[in-house]
Amino acid sequence: MVCTADDLQEWKDFPKGLRVLLLDRDSRSATEIRSKLEEMEYVVFSCCDEKEALSAILNTPGNFHVAILEVCARNYDESFKLLGTSKDLPIIMTSDVHCLSTMMKCIALGAVEFLLKPLSEDKLRNIWQHVIHKAFSNTSKPDEDSVASLMQLQLENENKNGVSEDMEVLSWIQDIVWEEPEGSDKSQLIMEASRQGSWESGDQMNCSIETDCRDKDVQSKFVETTSHDLVCEDPIQEGQPQLSDKNKSGVKSDPLAAENSIQGSDVNHSAGPKARKTKVDWNPQLHRKFVQAVEQLGIDHAIPSKVLELMKVEGLTRHNVASHLQKYRMQKKHVMQREENPRWSHYPRCTIQTNHLKPIMAYPSSYQPNCGISVSAVYPTWRQTNGHPPIVHTWGPPGYSHWPQQGIQPWNSYAGVRADAWGCPVMLPSHTPYFSFPQHASASHDMQTVNKSYGMPQSLCDLQPDEEVVDKIVKEAMRKPWSPLPLGLKSPTESVLTELSRQGISTVPPQINGSRPP
């Protein structure tokens, strides 16, 4: 791995000294970029053609923390080839050609980001985030201690600045770090269970793949123990609501059965008319179905009865859906309100916005894409059409189970902002947003859906998809511009802030972007 989580913890002045491989055929542009990067105290290695870049990557692995490679307008294939050379090196693609298809293709092939030239300081400033993400995403499980100590370290070293905005950055980092490409809680447990042969199901793979970036949230880290038994004994089925533990009947269900029904729904009937209904567990799969139904109907036309009909989940009631829809709408409202909050706008965001995801979703409210391509430019009708921001899956795994919380100190105002995917090649959520962020999206073409529909590998970093597959993804994305692109950094979420608070970190994080003033 180019840069491990441990490396980061010992990296006192991170991101100073970040080694950047730069490929830009235009010497003038290269000089400009180099100069900007050097101002941020990054170390730049320039090259002017693919060959040179390829050789640099292959011959000196570990020498670079991140690569910024220009897409060759005359020979795209050459550029795309570079994307498959190193799965550990986060590669940011750039181009002065404003082509959505190319951008999508880069992302689909594993680029962590696409930046339209010219590369302003703002666009370059946060490239270190990809290094963090890569480092932690390559770790089996980003452990809290690592994150906490990294943060603590940053606090100790640089706690000189103001609070609010820097804090956003720090919490954002933590959020990024927490993203787990493989899914941490349930999906991992499910996979583990399947390895042990305790059960088998055609859906099991979908489940584990789809949960990847989305099926995690801060909370999940603290419930593993409790969810383990649950998962092993009652593996979650695709689209199948789960009853809460205490309400389950003693009879184990057949994992292959009841694909579209609520497990244990019979309990509802046998318990008598007065018994309080069993709670529906809006697990990621079920939520995804819900979101897909809502998006299929259009947020403005989604009513409980129709959503229920589209979901086709046996045992689910209109009331269940209505209740969920109510929360879903409230969540969106929250996000939209925040979107109007200008506080975030000056923070360059590394995401291509897209959805709604994060289920793994939609768009972080105050999220400003930082891909060099403005959302309005790429998707000019986004907001005008319906007045709604792109749907962002603010829940779904990662976001899943995170409804807006209230009452946590002064950071409250940033809660709920999140994106879906985070530098994850198409696969996702959500995100979930992305989206479902890593992660995911939630529209009918959230990352997970895309992944599932096209049978994408869990990580394009591991496996180059067929041309055909990439084309499909690109086309699908262009056909549904409101859906999230496979990339999106997550902004700080309330859950993160809450966790920070829980860890006793209440001071302002140090400024950790590359352009800290002296």
Place this chain on the structure above:
DNA sequence: GCCGCAATAT
């Protein structure tokens, strides 16, 4: 009777 919303119960 369905819908959406808010308050309240579990």
Place this chain on the structure above:
DNA sequence: AATATTGCGG
């Protein structure tokens, strides 16, 4: 904390 339920106006 997450859902369900209830009540009310439309």
